Amino acid sequence: MDFELTETEQAFREEVRNFLEEHLPPKDQRGPGFLGSWLEKVRERGWVGFSWPAEFGGSDGGLIEQAILKEEMALAKAPPLGSSFMGLAWVGPGIMRYGTQEQKQRFIPDILDSKVIWCTGYSEPNHGSDLAAIQCKAVKTGDHYLVNGQKIWTSGAPWAQWIILLVRTQFDVEVKHQGITCLLVPMDSPGIEVRPIENMAGDRHFAEIFFTDVKVPIENRLGEEGDGWQVTVSALANERSSIGEVTQMFETLDRLKTLVKQTTRQGKPASEDPLVRRRLAVFETRIAAMKYNGLRYLTRQIKGEPLSSETSVNKLLRASLEIELADFAIELSGPAGLELRGSDHAVDGGSWAKSSLNWPNVVIGGGTPNIQRNIISERILGQPKD
Ligand SMILES: Cc1cc2nc3c(=O)[nH]c(=O)nc-3n(C[C@H](O)[C@H](O)[C@H](O)COP(=O)(O)OP(=O)(O)OC[C@H]3O[C@@H](n4cnc5c(N)ncnc54)[C@H](O)[C@@H]3O)c2cc1C
Known part of the structure; x- marks a missing residue:
């Protein structure tokens, strides 16, 4: 296996390094307005969603260049390339793989422009490792689903605007992985209550979320009804890869x-x-x-x-x-x-x-x-x- 970079890839690495030298001050010199202007600059440069399709605001960039970009950013201790870590790491890729054309146009640009923060609603009080056994329920009623149930340990929920939510739409299934559906839900929907949980380091970045008769339009379903497990397996692979x-x-x-x-x-x-x-x-x-x-x-x-x-x-x-x-x-x-x-x-x-x-x-x-x-x-x- 050849680990050497091509000339073009090496030139890209230099380009990233030069950019960082010019635009990334040392950590103790980054003032309050720094993050906003940083996000604008990397976006202008086409480095957010670098390998995503240009059709939805990405740059159609190569995967090796994207890996170089991530590596240089991490080595320079640069801030993230977008405000929504989950949006960039697995919600966006999930929408691009399973979403409708309308969903891609509606959600992807906002993730790239750091206009929206996403959180992930999988775990429930009795179903974490055994995720496929989730019980949070969604019933199709007219043009929407009605969601009732609870999620827990939802990172970023206290400030996120959207949640990628796993619900059960069918209970009489042969295997528990069936009958699960994935919904994209605004966090300010009536009927959502977020209760932050403090961790042992004193941070309050995750929360319990309670859903009471929350109406979610059918067009906010990601993938087919009952196929949510497939969407989740792919999203989890992206999550584990980023961790x-x-x-x-x-x-x-x-x-x-x-x-x-x-x-x-x-x-x-x-x-x-x-x-x-x-x-x-x-x-x-x-x-x-x-x-x-x-x-x-x-x-x-x-x-x-x-x-x-x-x-x-x-x-x-x-x-x-x-x-x-x-x-x-x-x-x-x-x-x-x-x-x-x-x-x-x-x-x-x-x-x-x-x-x-x-x-x-x-x-x-x-x-x-x-x-x-x-x-x-x-x-x-x-x-x-x-
Ligand atoms: C910092 C943090 C952030 C998180 N963020 C999110 C988030 O954003 N969204 C979200 O949905 N969830 C999130 N979670 C929840 C996380 O995904 C679950 O805590 C995790 O999947 C474990 O589930 P559980 O807590 O129910 O533990 P359990 O599943 O009850 O596990 C308890 C113990 O039993 C073991 N165990 C369970 N099943 C098996 C098995 N089959 N074989 C061997 N051992 C087993 C486990 O390894 C563990 O040691 C977060 C958790 C943490 C700590």
């Missing part, structure tokens, strides 16, 4: 190496301790494995194959690495490593302590490690079903 992206892990590892250089162990620089060096080498090797595995997905996508179960591999690797990197940084730093931002003793602005508390984002969000292992075992390795 499993590797550049950020290299960046975290660099921060860890800097911490090692600044730390002493038993009177000697920690960087001279063979055990510390070994740990760093193992981390680096595992992250490199993620990188090459990610290139496999890219190769498949270039061949026109949609993302599928293989995205569970990097999702699983990232989940364990994220925890282990933060734990190791805290172990090196001693008690100060546990201090959060705001404390005089916080190490690296409390970022390791925060990562250590925020592990559910990458470990549980998008499906737990056990579920990823089940998927890898059954769908990739062909083992008997759980």
Whole structure:
């Protein structure tokens, strides 16, 4: 396999680097108006939805260039390319794959222009891993569905304007994956109540959502009635792929190496301790494995194959690495490593302590490690079903 970039791809990398040098100030110099002007500039440049069809406002760009773009943005610690992470990562791709022409024209430009924030309503109080067993109900009545039920752990729900919602439209089914339908619902619809939940890091980014007789027009259905599971499997593959992206892990590892250089162990620089060096080498090797595995997905996508179960591999690797990197940084730093931002003793602005508390984002969000292992075992390795 040839990992070298072509001249055109290399030139694109240079173009992105030059843009970043010119338009991305260091983090501490980004004022209040920075994000808005950043979003406008990257949009003007055609870098939001870079590989999406030009017909809907994308740039028809190549997948390798898109990967280069993401990599350079992550290395430069640039803000996201759009205001809706979920809109860009899986709602938009889902609409482009399963949506009607009218839905594509209606929803895609707003995602690209950062005019709308999406959230994802899959999990319910009793159905998270066992997602296909959802009970939130939608009944077709005239020209709309009437939705009743509850969702939970919906990230971004306190501020999102739209939700991609999974509901059950049929209860008498042979297998639970049937009878599920996907709806696109405005969050300000009458009958929706959002109750934010505070996580252990003190953030209130997810919520419970209650639906009482919420009217959703039939034209807001994504895909056919009863085919929502198919839409979800594809969206989940995109979600897991985005969680499993590797550049950020290299960046975290660099921060860890800097911490090692600044730390002493038993009177000697920690960087001279063979055990510390070994740990760093193992981390680096595992992250490199993620990188090459990610290139496999890219190769498949270039061949026109949609993302599928293989995205569970990097999702699983990232989940364990994220925890282990933060734990190791805290172990090196001693008690100060546990201090959060705001404390005089916080190490690296409390970022390791925060990562250590925020592990559910990458470990549980998008499906737990056990579920990823089940998927890898059954769908990739062909083992008997759980
Ligand atoms: C930070 C965060 C953000 C989230 N954001 C969203 C969101 O935006 N939208 C959304 O819909 N959901 C979201 N979720 C919910 C998430 O998808 C679920 O929490 C997750 O799928 C697990 O479901 P559960 O909480 O019901 O746990 P359960 O399914 O009850 O699992 C409990 C334990 O049992 C294990 N387990 C369950 N089934 C099996 C099995 N078959 N084999 C082996 N082990 C099993 C699990 O691995 C886990 O350890 C988020 C969660 C977190 C933590």
